[in-house]
Amino acid sequence: MTIRGKAYIAGAFEHPLRKAPEKSVAQLHAECAKGALVDAGLSKDDVDGYFCAGDAPGMGPLSMADYMNLRLRHVDSTDTGGSSYLVHVAHAAEGIALGKCSVALITLAGRPRSEGMATGTAPRPGNPAQPDIQFEYPYGPTIVNMYAMCAMRHMYQYGTTSEQLAWIKVAASHHAQYNPNAMLRDVVTVKEVLDSPIVASPLHRLDCCVISDGGGALVVVAPEVMKSLRRPRVKLLGAGEAPKGQFGGDVDLTFSGARWSGPRAFAEAGVAPADIQYASIYDSFTITVLMQIEDLGFCEKGQGGRFVADGNLISGTGRLPFNTDGGGLCNNHPANRGGMTKVIEAVRQLRGEAHPAVQVKNCALALAQGTGGSLGTRHGSATLILERE
Numbered sequence: 001m002t003i004r005g006k007a008y009i010a011g012a013f014e015h016p017l018r019k020a021p022e023k024s025v026a027q028l029h030a031e032c033a034k035g036a037l038v039d040a041g042l043s044k045d046d047v048d049g050y051f052c053a054g055d056a057p058g059m060g061p062l063s064m065a066d067y068m069n070l071r072l073r074h075v076d077s078t079d080t081g082g083s084s085y086l087v088h089v090a091h092a093a094e095g096i097a098l099g100k101c102s103v104a105l106i107t108l109a110g111r112p113r114s115e116g117m118a119t120g121t122a123p124r125p126g127n128p129a130q131p132d133i134q135f136e137y138p139y140g141p142t143i144v145n146m147y148a149m150c151a152m153r154h155m156y157q158y159g160t161t162s163e164q165l166a167w168i169k170v171a172a173s174h175h176a177q178y179n180p181n182a183m184l185r186d187v188v189t190v191k192e193v194l195d196s197p198i199v200a201s202p203l204h205r206l207d208c209c210v211i212s213d214g215g216g217a218l219v220v221v222a223p224e225v226m227k228s229l230r231r232p233r234v235k236l237l238g239a240g241e242a243p244k245g246q247f248g249g250d251v252d253l254t255f256s257g258a259r260w261s262g263p264r265a266f267a268e269a270g271v272a273p274a275d276i277q278y279a280s281i282y283d284s285f286t287i288t289v290l291m292q293i294e295d296l297g298f299c300e301k302g303q304g305g306r307f308v309a310d311g312n313l314i315s316g317t318g319r320l321p322f323n324t325d326g327g328g329l330c331n332n333h334p335a336n337r338g339g340m341t342k343v344i345e346a347v348r349q350l351r352g353e354a355h356p357a358v359q360v361k362n363c364a365l366a367l368a369q370g371t372g373g374s375l376g377t378r379h380g381s382a383t384l385i386l387e388r389e
Contacts, residue, residue, distance in 0.1 A: 017213060033217050036219045051077075083339050084380075089239070102221065103222075112213065144199050148376075165207055172327045175330070192206065233388070239384050240264030241381065278346065324355070339382070349363045350386055366385075
């Protein structure tokens with residue numbers, strides 16, 4: 001079954017707070033839900049499908065549906081880390097196409113900044129029942145270590161440099177300066193990135209995403225519902241998803257699951273990478289962006305460093321405008337899961353609602369790409385192709 005044209009994103013909302021010590025996670029979910037529904041011109045009573053992931057408190061959709069007093073006939077708690085919310089958009093479209101729901105609400109929220117989480121630099125205990133934990137945790141792996149391994153291997157195999165990775169942060173900062181809610185609004189230079197402290201060689205502090213509270217929400221609706229709303233029409237053209245693991249020891253750290261999720265999305269959408277006018281790329285670290293750009297087909301494998309150098313990701317001058325809200329590198333990374341905001345900014349671009357300084361002219365075709373987990377061990381990848389109708 002194809003989902004091309006079977007669903008639309010009618011509402012999108014990003015929580016404005018980057019630190020919210022006075023709010024609960026459930027409250028942040030509810031505030032994001034309300035914001036997205038208001039944006040769509042709908043109410044909670046219109047919602048008949050609800051999607052959330054591991055960031056939701058309690059028993060996920062059961063707890064949150066009760067908290068928000070939703071009357072539902074379809075729920076989904078698929079959790080693939082930061083890529084969950086792109087997967088949810090695709091699954092919502094599938095549910096709509098099968099008649100399981102007609103108005104699907106997707107929410108994300110978290111408080112890692114208020115809770116003082118050392119997100120990237122402290123070992124995560126995990127669940128001893130996980131088959132990987134018993135073998136890996138004794139060595140104290142951290143998120144940033146796992147991504148640093150990928151960066152080091154990419155540098156060794158393809159000649160990628162720290163200067164090239166730094167250009168990704170520079171591009172994100174050029175965009176973040178126009179976002180009043182961004183955590184890091186100062187434009188940085190390649191030298192400033194390279195002069196920032198090493199966190200895990202070869203990654204510097206400014207190669208890493210911010211840690212923030214907040215969240216976001218999306219409303220995905222059936223075509224007949226979209227026709228009744230006075231909102232710009234953002235249509236889902238294609239979607240792909242794929243996990244990448246250790247493959248029984250056949251490990252290659254130089255590529256991500258986007259190698260598989262991207263082609264599937266492009267094939268369903270009937271478009272090619274060269275057709276994309278704007279790209280939201282998951283940016284937990286600069287190396288995350290570079291690897292996904294290659295795997296999605298925007299350049300040949302190993303050529304990502306050259307592709308991103310000299311500002312090619314900066315809106316208005318670059319070949320591939322990316323993350324025009326500042327992304328996870330500068331804007332926010334709510335609940336340590338940045339996939340939701342990737343879809344939200346793609347929707348803004350297609351609606352023409354991005355900041356005028358970074359709005360892509362006549363943007364009609366956009367891509368949103370997310371990963372979840374760790375590039376160095378196992379992760380999920382999800383790709384969406386969206387069109388302004």
